[in-house]
Amino acid sequence: MMASNGKESCGINGDMSSTSFKGNGEVFANKSHSVRVNGAAAAADSCQSKSLNGDVKKRTERFTFSGEPTVEDIRRMQAEFTDERDWNQFHQPRNLLLAMVGEVGEVAELFQWRGEVTEGLPDWTESEREHLAHELSDVMIYLVELAEKCHVDLPQAVLRKMALNRQKYPASKVHGSAKKYTEYKD
Numbered sequence: 001m002m003a004s005n006g007k008e009s010c011g012i013n014g015d016m017s018s019t020s021f022k023g024n025g026e027v028f029a030n031k032s033h034s035v036r037v038n039g040a041a042a043a044a045d046s047c048q049s050k051s052l053n054g055d056v057k058k059r060t061e062r063f064t065f066s067g068e069p070t071v072e073d074i075r076r077m078q079a080e081f082t083d084e085r086d087w088n089q090f091h092q093p094r095n096l097l098l099a100m101v102g103e104v105g106e107v108a109e110l111f112q113w114r115g116e117v118t119e120g121l122p123d124w125t126e127s128e129r130e131h132l133a134h135e136l137s138d139v140m141i142y143l144v145e146l147a148e149k150c151h152v153d154l155p156q157a158v159l160r161k162m163a164l165n166r167q168k169y170p171a172s173k174v175h176g177s178a179k180k181y182t183e184y185k186d
């Protein structure tokens with residue numbers, strides 16, 4: 001399932017309160033408020049759609065990330081970490097791939113036997129949330145390092161892939177459907 005963060009669907013993000021204009025004549029009032037996640041403040045978007053006649057309806061509410069560190073920051077920090085330990089000799093692409101898959105397994109273990117989990121993990125303890133944050137970070141760190149060692153410029157590759165996904169899954173054609181692109185007929 002393709003997911004976008006609140007920035008894309010809600011326009012300008014990061015301000016405590018901002019308004020942006022969409023091409024369809026709607027005005028989006030975008031208010032952010034702080035929530036506590038794993039003991040740290042994080043921003044969540046409450047995105048409202050305000051039509052020109054003044055009606056306001058809530059469109060979506062999305063969790064959003066901090067702007068930093070960037071993917072390049074993460075690549076550089078991990079490169080420094082491995083250089084300081086002389087671990088580059090072990091960090092070939094295949095090893096990094098296997099390490100990443102192992103970390104994905106550690107993420108899966110946290111969800112194992114729980115049944116479906118509600119967005120935001122309201123039933124999880126702070127300790128469980130922090131454990132998840134650690135394991136997701138392990139996955140991302142290895143993913144970024146794997147991309148580096150394969151000379152894939154990951155942020156730019158993501159842009160290209162998302163453009164392809166948009167072509168493959170035109171919103172007008174697939175809205176509300178979970179079918180694979182091969183199952184759609186013109």
Ligand SMILES: [Mg+2]
Pocket residue numbers: 103106134135138
């Ligand atoms: Mg781990």
